[in-house]
Amino acid sequence: MSGYVAEVPMRWVDLDAQGHINNALVVDYLQEARVAFLLAGPNAHLLGTSAVVVSHAVEFLRPIEYSVEPVTVEVSVCEVGAARYGVAYEVRQAGEVMARARTGMCVFDFAANRPRRLTVAERRWFADQQRDSEPLRELARYRVGESAHHHDLSVRWSDLDSYGHVNNVKLFDYLAEARIRMNPADPDRTRMHQAAQDDLTWMVVRQDVEYRGQITHRIEPYVVRTAYAALGRTSMTLVAQVEDPLEPGLVLGRAQTVLVCADAAGRPVPLPEETARAASLWPAVPQRNRTD
Numbered sequence: 001m002s003g004y005v006a007e008v009p010m011r012w013v014d015l016d017a018q019g020h021i022n023n024a025l026v027v028d029y030l031q032e033a034r035v036a037f038l039l040a041g042p043n044a045h046l047l048g049t050s051a052v053v054v055s056h057a058v059e060f061l062r063p064i065e066y067s068v069e070p071v072t073v074e075v076s077v078c079e080v081g082a083a084r085y086g087v088a089y090e091v092r093q094a095g096e097v098m099a100r101a102r103t104g105m106c107v108f109d110f111a112a113n114r115p116r117r118l119t120v121a122e123r124r125w126f127a128d129q130q131r132d133s134e135p136l137r138e139l140a141r142y143r144v145g146e147s148a149h150h151h152d153l154s155v156r157w158s159d160l161d162s163y164g165h166v167n168n169v170k171l172f173d174y175l176a177e178a179r180i181r182m183n184p185a186d187p188d189r190t191r192m193h194q195a196a197q198d199d200l201t202w203m204v205v206r207q208d209v210e211y212r213g214q215i216t217h218r219i220e221p222y223v224v225r226t227a228y229a230a231l232g233r234t235s236m237t238l239v240a241q242v243e244d245p246l247e248p249g250l251v252l253g254r255a256q257t258v259l260v261c262a263d264a265a266g267r268p269v270p271l272p273e274e275t276a277r278a279a280s281l282w283p284a285v286p287q288r289n290r291t292d
Contacts, residue, residue: 007073142227
């Protein structure tokens with residue numbers, strides 16, 4: 001890629017229950033690197049005023065272990081459009097690639113409540129930062145459908161960013177919280193509690209998120225609906241969407257997550273038996289086109 005390189009320090013609290021950096025925090029590292037990238041150039045004015053994330057696609061290649069040494073994130077532009085641009089990343093630890101990702105960005109006019117075109121100067125600078133980057137694997141597409149697991153989502157005040165709505169990174173937290181509640185064997189215990197009891201771990205290897213609307217702070221909860229899209233021998237694919245129950249039919253975010261089941265040493269193992277039962281309870285629906 002040979003793009004801009006940012007060093008992002010880790011924090012001890014970034015570790016999850018499985019002892020490595022949580023996948024949602026990796027997306028936080030991408031955000032830190034992207035902000036540093038923009039601040040280093042003439043398009044820094046877009047931050048906090050009009051730079052809006054519309055999508056993420058992240059391949060998690062290896063678990064990141066905690067270290068006092070920062071991870072390095074190489075950032076470049078992978079595409080430039082009239083009102084959008086794409087950002088590509090490679091996350092490295094000790095010189096080894098740990099994750100690859102893409103972020104779709106939109107330039108938005110909040111006063112007019114619509115996207116705006118990049119100016120000539122803005123577009124020229126992004127074009128100058130454009131580099132060839134390895135494409136991510138295409139995923140089969142699914143939608144949640146009628147039968148899905150429901151999780152009530154409460155937004156915290158601290159989830160908001162400088163725009164006054166929920167920061168894009170927080171959606172990864174919401175999706176994780178919803179999917180670990182999917183335990184048909186015992187609804188009072190999370191899927192992670194069940195995995196710990198069985199000496200299993202769940203590793204996120206891919207997560208794509210599409211942002212369709214702004215989530216704001218309020219007392220009333222939102223809803224995350226999650227469904228099983230596909231089962232392999234050692235992996236499964238989930239799809240989810242965040243909805244507003246106060247406005248039926250309003251979808252604020254969609255996601256697709258691929259997880260691998262592993263033993264305590266991180267070696268892939270066959271999916272537990274209750275996974276098939278969960279998939280029959282909460283099945284997803286194949287999506288024929290992007291408008292389904």
